[in-house]
Amino acid sequence: MSNYFNTLPLREKLNQLGVCDFMESSEFLDGVNALKGKKLVIVGCGAQGLNQGLNLRDSGLDISYALRQEAIDGKRDSWKNATENNFNVGTYEQLIPSADVVINLTPDKQHTAVVNAVMPLMKQGATLLYSHGFNIVEEGMQIRKDITVIMVAPKCPGSEVRAEYVRGFGVPTLIAVHPENDPEGKGLEQAKAYCVGTGGHRAGVLKSSFVAEVKSDLMGEQTILCGLLQTGSILSFDKMIEKGIDAGYASKLVQYGVEVITEALKQGGITAMMDRLSNVAKIKAFEVSEELKTIMRPLFQKHQDDIMSGEFSRIMMEDWAAGDKNLLAWRAATGETAFEKTPAGNVTIGEQEYFDNNLLMVAFVRAGVELAFETMVEAGIKPESAYYESLHETPLIANTIARKKLFEMNRVISDTAEYGCYLFDHACKPLLADFMTRVDTDLVGKNFNEGKDGAVDNRALIAVNEVIRTHQVELVGAELRKAMTAMKSIKTA
């Protein structure tokens, strides 16, 4: 198997990277009809597998779960999830041959093995559904030519997929059809129907391609979503300790602060997040984030380059082959950081205080979101795709940090994201070393506004607002958020 993207001529590469169509709700009027009466078999019953299955069944579709014999015999969690919710469960051999659609919701790392096991069992003309394109694009998995290959990727954790569905809504979703595997031309209709079955059609659906999804997804998770949140959290915490701020306070300010700050991002983009600061603080955060953008831009570009060239997946797959040697070592090291080991103190921190006392985090988030977005768009990814993989997902990841810090974040995200996150973090910290020597507690740990009279120069403020508000991520975001305004806020603190 060789990297699929690298086999394409440049013209076709750009073509597939550029697939990006924000769909109208009128395109979903046919409901679940394209899948009605068909046998849908889900492989894997973790959080995504179970919750998508619950939604699809409640939408009137026929759902079963295919698990490996060991999982059934050992009564593993996947088996319990499926049987205790009264789904039909069987082995690959029992269920795959009669399946009209096989839905692969296992982790990336298992895809090759799973697909190699199910493909020979699949009937002529069946459909194989992925929720992430890594296996097809990066590993170059070749699927039998009679099989239709589609992708439906809800852009939220599994529990949200369920929670939004039962309240009559859904979560934003990407769909795609693999151009090499659409022999009957039914791929798009089935992907749309699946989307209706999970409720995704109510919250905005982006028609993408396997290539665009993978290249943007990898970029987002490595840089802003996980990488930078990890780097920013550790550096902010260490700085506060160095400057004598109470450790419990510092731990809490960072752990819950990322969530509170990015909740504003989710509701109203970078603009809303920056507007939570006083005028003086906003100007300062703007300046700091501009500096951060200059320092970090080459690193963001390197990540995008390695993703495009396939270099990133090559070294990660080497680590898979080595039994996850690096991944496990880095995971252990993260568990040993002072931030991770210091429990949040029993102090009350007001909602506004999370902004005022951690300007640095606001600056990190703005710099990271804009850089990730800009770098993706420069590389040929369309702004809408870039928005989902940068700004949109940041609050969702921040929520995992609020729950149990970085360990929890790295547990919840895929191993692929986790691997990329560590790569970024290890390169980013040295890059920011000099910058961090100039950071003091006015930026992180204490209220920036303290001792200032709040006066600003009108023209300076207007100029800053202008730059923030007219950034492309803000213009695109305002449009896309219209489709999901009703999403409920996630709150821990």
Added chain:
Amino acid sequence: MSDPVVHITNLNIKYHQKVVLGDMNWTIRRKEHWLLCGKSGSGKTTLAKAIAGADHVYGNVELHFDAESALPAKALYVANWYQFKDLEGQSNFYYQQRYNKQAVEVTATVNAELEAYGKKNGLNFSSLDRIIDALGYAALLDSALIQLSSGEHKKLQLVKALWFKPQLLILDQPYNGLDAASRKNLNVLIDEFVGAGLQLILISNERDLPSCINRVAEIREGQIHESNLEEHQASHKMTIKEEALKPVPAFLRDFPVAYNACGIIRMIDVNISYGDKQVLKDINWEVNAGEKWLLQGHNGSGKSTLLSLISGDHPQAYSNNFYLFGNKRGSGESIWDIKARIGLISPELHWYFDASATVWQSIVSGFYDSSGLFCDPGATKKAQADELLSYFGLDEYKNTLMNKLPLGKQRLALLARTIIKNPELLILDEPCQGLDHQQTKHFNKLVDELCKNGTTLIYVGHFESQLPSCIEKKIVLENGEVKLIENRLESV
């Protein structure tokens, strides 16, 4: 006169430029146990929170505790709304989540929760058993918090408060969701604790009160009006008027859309269990179009689980043999097809409802069976929502967020939501929780009126005196089994 325990002078609380409490004065002395009443929105909860030490209070609230008392010197407020958290300290739960089984338990068990609570507050574990027994809670100790019904959550809240046994206990609508026996037991327990030095402020619309109540305070126009129990009950009888029902909006006077002559519900040996715990056992029940049913049973008898099967909210529906609206469940229908034919209200629906929606959005969302509004409803539906908004007297709250309103008003908005699409089947699970007698009476009259046109009704209510008169059949559950099915008219 004895020393005051609570001494309030010139208390002022405004809400959105509107005076809720204006220069209010109130003194509570030792041995006085108060019933605090007033219309929905009169400020009962606000006052209770001010006594228990809420922020942003203008005025003087002094508390004088008894230094000699063995009980903790604290005014403990027990809210009319329960809360619980998962193991990670979040309370991000969603509607019907408790019916989905996930291999990893997300919340602690009742036992673990009580243990943590007791340790945190330094409570004596030997005094807990008496309370657990009295409230019949022993069987629930091993349940996960997420699995509890709303009535069971309410009881847990009360167990904790009574175990804490503060010098001053303020209970805000403690009877919501409790069955008749539990209410009685709670009252007995309260009286027992009062004997041990506890002092009580009780916010409630109910008539069966603990016998310790010896004072009554009613909030009217931001002021306290004091009386005693006899005066209060006498004047109460006078003020409950037989108000005639306003004409029901025209769009609700038609026959329900898609009126179905065949069976609405047919359950054949329905069983639901979680692990070893069986919640419903061999339920056989048939409901035909146009029938009006009362569903009763003690807390934990399986009422909400039974109803969740009908409303499409229970995953185990797919492994049971039952029919809804003539179709076998799990034969290709979606839960939205089912919900489209049902108007549902329940304590859980209220608890999980999107509190960041406005009153108007909440009412309109009844057309779509969603929690919150996600689309533009169009002119006809908008006009109908406006009409219903007025009918329920909610005009001035049209654009107010649900979470900014007192529970009683929220409930009225959700009742309007329940009936707005004139559904074939109305499922009203304790619909009048949080309403006063007048409002309850009025709503039940409205139900009678709506049901004249062939609507099928399933009504859950613990009290015979507070039911619509159209009810003709009754099913009673006990420990998950059908204890009784009867024709109510015959039994009278």
